[in-house]
Amino acid sequence: MSHPPAPPHTARAAFPPRSSATRKGGGNGVLWARGLLALLGGYAVAATWASALARLLPGTLADAALAATMASFVIYTLAAIWAYAARSSMRAALGLAVAAAIGGGLSLLQAGGVA
Secondary structure (H helix, E strand, O other): OOOOOOOOOOHHHHOOOOOOOOOOOOOHHHHHHHHHHHHHHHHHHHHHHHHHHHHHOOOOHHHHHHHHHHHHHHHHHHHHHHHHHOOOHHHHHHHHHHHHHHHHHHHHHHHOOOO
16 A cells, blocks of 8 residues: 655745735834834823823822822823834824823813913
């Protein structure tokens, strides 16, 4: 009883190596853009929300400022995660800009204007 010869291994032919021409996105450029968004955009979001929360939280001014500053570390972390989790860099930037605008708007409303 003879067995037919085994077919040649074709796993590599089914999945050719990806070249840089077939990739979507910019590679390192996208990573740097999101890193800068996480760093600078996260700071802007955390700073505006810390300012708003310091004015909105009850208690003495020092207690409210301390609680708002502690909350800003969580807000910064969430903003940085958003910068990397968004579908595109543009969506990440738009989300961070909206979050910073809302925090800044709340801060300005509580302060009674620009000063």
